[in-house]
Amino acid sequence: MDSSLQTPHQPLYRRLAAHYLDAINASTLRAGDRMPSVRELVRQHAVSLSTALQTCRFLENEGWLEARPRSGYFVKAAKRLAVPAITEPDMRKPHDAAQFVGIHEKVSEIISKGQRKIRINLGRAAGAPELYPGKQLNALASRMLRQRPNLFSKQTSPTGNKTFKTVLAKRALSSGMTLNPDDILVTYGCIEALNLALRAVAQPGDVIAVESPTFYGLLQVMESLGMRALEIPTSAQTGISLEALELAMRTTDNIKAVVVVPHLQNPMGSIMPDAHKRRLVALCENHDIALIEDDSYSALVHDGLPLASLKSYDTTDNVIHCASLHKALAPGLRLGWMTAGRWQARVNMLKYAQTRYNDEWSQSVAAEFMASPAYDRHLRQIRTALRTQRDLTADAIATYFPPETRCSLPNGGVSVWVELPTGSSSKKIFEEALKHGILTSPGLLFSNSHRYDHFMRLNCGMPFTDEVTQAYAQLGRIVRDVAG
Amino acid sequence: MDSSLQTPHQPLYRRLAAHYLDAINASTLRAGDRMPSVRELVRQHAVSLSTALQTCRFLENEGWLEARPRSGYFVKAAKRLAVPAITEPDMRKPHDAAQFVGIHEKVSEIISKGQRKIRINLGRAAGAPELYPGKQLNALASRMLRQRPNLFSKQTSPTGNKTFKTVLAKRALSSGMTLNPDDILVTYGCIEALNLALRAVAQPGDVIAVESPTFYGLLQVMESLGMRALEIPTSAQTGISLEALELAMRTTDNIKAVVVVPHLQNPMGSIMPDAHKRRLVALCENHDIALIEDDSYSALVHDGLPLASLKSYDTTDNVIHCASLHKALAPGLRLGWMTAGRWQARVNMLKYAQTRYNDEWSQSVAAEFMASPAYDRHLRQIRTALRTQRDLTADAIATYFPPETRCSLPNGGVSVWVELPTGSSSKKIFEEALKHGILTSPGLLFSNSHRYDHFMRLNCGMPFTDEVTQAYAQLGRIVRDVAG
Incomplete structure (x- = not known):
């Protein structure tokens, strides 16, 4: 068996699926590419026919592959959200020399402002209470x-x-x-x-x-x-x-x-x-x-x-x-x-x-x-909810934010990372949004530098009620205003 | 029933005894005073004859009362705790120069040994669970x-x-x-x-x-x-x-x-x-x-x-x-x-x-x-219990420990500080006592120096059951052995 698959304590088909999911995530396999056939999987990974089949079916159920009659499995056109991915940084060297952190005052200022009457908390990094048992x-x-x-x-x-x-x-x-x-x-x-x-x-x-x-x-x-x-x-x-x-x-x-x-x-x-x-x-x-x-x-x-x-x-x-x-x-x-x-x-x-x-x-x-x-039942439910909410969040950003906006599209978790047009002050947006009872996490909190001042982290851990949609519409108007 | 007697989880006669012990400690009843008769106890506290009798016998056994034929029970000549106060240090200058603390290994050694089967925990600095609401x-x-x-x-x-x-x-x-x-x-x-x-x-x-x-x-x-x-x-x-x-x-x-x-x-x-x-x-x-x-x-x-x-x-x-x-x-x-x-x-x-x-x-x-x-009711009850237990602890030390032993007599709290004859190793005593399922806190834990190696802290936060009395008897034998 392929040594890269030897993550212990997991059914083999799940490990094989994870391997191909890695390939899809890394764009080694792209939308439209043909997945190796079941027989190829058997040969390449020294697994049984039934394991190879289970692997493909699992990936199909999870929405990554589609079966085409008589042709086999193909990587699905990724549900590309209309928001482009955020800019990748220059990955060749550290951003700055090491420095003492001076972030606390900014954070407490934000947190103390967040004590005011908040209707919609898009600033936190946890799911809404209703997602938990x-x-x-x-x-x-x-x-x-x-x-x-x-x-x-x-x-x-x-x-x-x-x-x-x-x-x-x-x-x-x-x-x-x-x-x-x-x-x-x-x-x-x-x-x-x-x-x-x-x-x-x-x-x-x-x-x-x-x-x-x-x-x-x-x-x-x-x-x-x-x-x-x-x-x-x-x-x-x-x-x-x-x-x-x-x-x-x-x-x-x-x-x-x-x-x-x-x-x-x-x-x-x-x-x-x-x-x-x-x-x-x-x-x-x-x-x-x-x-x-x-x-x-x-x-x-x-x-x-x-x-x-x-x-x-x-x-x-x-x-x-x-x-x-x-x-x-x-x-x-x-x-x-x-x-x-x-x-x-x-x-x-x-x-x-x-x-x-x-x-x-x-x-x-x-x-x-x-x-x-x-516990596993709860995890299945919260994951499903979070996937839906992430998609709806990305849709809302695509709909209401300026077209230059970029956004991370994480495969899980409770938040997205939003890149606004350069020069937009997320602190200003934070303050304006607060007046409407909307809490955000401005990008300046996420670094010792001012590198992320035009970013913000938004929570996608909340069921997408009308109120949330309206909050995104409002936030979009504020972002457009601030971005000029 | 008298409301001051409502300490839960303790037989009624013990609670009644504690009440009279309080009176003796507060000198409301003094040496030579006549204790209320058994019939008076029955009437005043609405308890049964057998409870009243048990109360008097308990106080007699504990050395607080003596029975005089045909006259009833009398408060004994103040059983002043036969343990002298601990030695006062030279108060004029600091003990040593400032030094880095190196205590943790000793403490963890003691704590990890304390994980063994303990019957009587005289090492802790908290009351027994039954003292809390x-x-x-x-x-x-x-x-x-x-x-x-x-x-x-x-x-x-x-x-x-x-x-x-x-x-x-x-x-x-x-x-x-x-x-x-x-x-x-x-x-x-x-x-x-x-x-x-x-x-x-x-x-x-x-x-x-x-x-x-x-x-x-x-x-x-x-x-x-x-x-x-x-x-x-x-x-x-x-x-x-x-x-x-x-x-x-x-x-x-x-x-x-x-x-x-x-x-x-x-x-x-x-x-x-x-x-x-x-x-x-x-x-x-x-x-x-x-x-x-x-x-x-x-x-x-x-x-x-x-x-x-x-x-x-x-x-x-x-x-x-x-x-x-x-x-x-x-x-x-x-x-x-x-x-x-x-x-x-x-x-x-x-x-x-x-x-x-x-x-x-x-x-x-x-x-x-x-x-x-x-909360105030609870505090009154726990204080009364702690006073009784401190006295009984001091009695037990006077009874079972070598005559050179000294002891603090705090006006509250959950422990006493015991000074053993110079040269007695409280660590050795700790180890011997552990073999009998008794946990103590050796003095070496209370300083960066070896100044208190012949001291130990003993818990007085536990109701004084027969088992506790026996533990003190056992501990006394060990102390005598170790002190030579």
Whole structure:
């Protein structure tokens, strides 16, 4: 069997499908191209006839292939949304020299303004409450309260909730990670995990290579720790530029870590191809630089295919894997987790001294839900909803925004990244939109530079009601005004 | 039944005994006084004859009463706890030069050993679960789940739970603090508050003056932040030595903060006199050194009288007040809070970047309970229980430990500080006791030096069952063995 298909713990046909999906995403196979025939698949990948058939049918059901009578399977004309893709940056060198982050004031200004009466929140990076299984979680929590009268009156366990960690370890198998529950540290959200990871591997003044653009949460963590950010150009298709990163590693002192979101990058939505992941892991290993991955979104990829984590390529304990349940399961539970390779003892120490162990109730509620078939059912539903909402969002942008607008079209997640005509101030748009009760995330929050001032991140995690459509119409008018 | 007797989860005769123990402790009943007769008890407390008899026999067995033939029960000559107070240190100068903390390995070794099968946990610094209103909190939490289907599916509020902060501000009035709810930051326990406070005022390498001995949680925070500890001699009666602290401020560079537990100091239980508090606040102001107070225990002072916080003496926003509900309300809710004077904006930023905002559920549950009369009722009950348990603990130490043993006798809180004959290794005692399923906190955890190796902290937060008595008997044998 083809060695590239050996992501463990996944049915073979899904792995084969993922392989061809990679090829489609990378435009190796384009719309109209003929898919290798079933017999060719059998021969090339040493799989059974039935596996080859299952692969093609799966891709057809997911909308990637169409069967033409007597001719076989063909790559479907991608449902091209009328918005062009965002401009790819020059991927050959880092954007700027490493610098201390000074983003917090901008962010708090935005957040405090966001406290005003908001009708439509297009600024957040989470789904709307109705996309999550709130009632089911409440029912589980209620049962737990009946069964455990000491839930709040007993100290939390110093080892964390074993059941929860076991569930997480089981789920991690599909990302290619084989973890012992004891290798898992439960945290208050992925933000705490990133904090602990950076504190474990770097000191104040050290340089951290980050994607550009990246989410402001990460920049704030670095600012609060006095670390310097080195912004590496990042593609909306394939993620961080390995060329620019490699150059940076050769020419910049004191890079202590690289932080990336390999799947559904925030804010652009890029998914790193497996070959890139392998190279990135090797690159960091060779330069003895820690690799920190934030894998909070991968459960929200539209096609539901498991994605191999960077950690799954790690053979030297050099990757720190961080994730949260905030986006996929419950925005109101502050649950994240991490596995930290050679820094595990150090992050355990830092966590204990920082916030002690997470409380029992949230871990137990999440564990019970995630161990049941309800979790996969929920994930299927939220993915379907998110795909629809992404398409409707792109349609709305095509309809209401100026024709020069460009937009990322991520294959999952809760937001799109919008590129406005150069010179449009997303801060001005933010302020105007606020007057109409619409919250946006202006691009200036996503970098230490002013490089993304004409970008903005818009939420597509909300059911597309008339009110949302009207908000897009209003936002379009504001963008046209500001863009002049 | 007398309402003061309504401590749940305890046989009635024990509660009645605690009531009379209180009266003896408060000298309402003195040595030689006649105890109400069994018939009087039956009448006054509406209990059965057998309960009244059990009560008297229990108090007799515990050594508080003696039966005189044909005359009834009498209060025994004050069983002054036969354990002398612990040795006061030389209060004139700091113990050692400032040094980096290296405590974590010792602590994790102890904690990991503590994972074994423990029958009696005398190592923790919290009350036993039965001292807390678990069922009442669960009932409130259940109701909230019914009322708020989006509790877990909605992002947490960026301003924190206003109701909770209002309740905290109201309660703070009795400590002499006038706070706006917006001046309050809710944290994951007091440990996170101390973290944020230290990060706000100091950098790695800076010196922090601390009480000696102090609780290992604080030393671990400092170790994790790379700060140096300057240990200031501290009295079991009056708290930190102001003379030694003043000398340290004049002679040591780079002291950025002083951290103290003014009320029921951990581990010694000292309560700082108000005149000392005033001087301490002025001293820090004059030297432009931040003063951080951890006020987590003051609700557990036996007489229930409000204690003025250090913050209440602060006129220049130089005091950071930290507290938690972990000891007083619910060890299983990770709830702390802080008000940070001139560093408020900075701690808000650090908290946002560290763990975001605390989840809604625990804040709402705590807010509702604390706003009701049930909270004060609970505090009265837990204080009574803790007083009884402290006395019984001191008795057990007097009975079973070597006669050279000394012991703090705190007027509240959940632990006593035991001084063993010089040369006794509390680590050895810890290890021997563990073999019998008894967990202790050896003194070496409470300092960066080996100054307290012949001390240990023992929990008095547990109802004194036969099993606890037996554990003390066992521990006494071990101490005698180890002390030779």
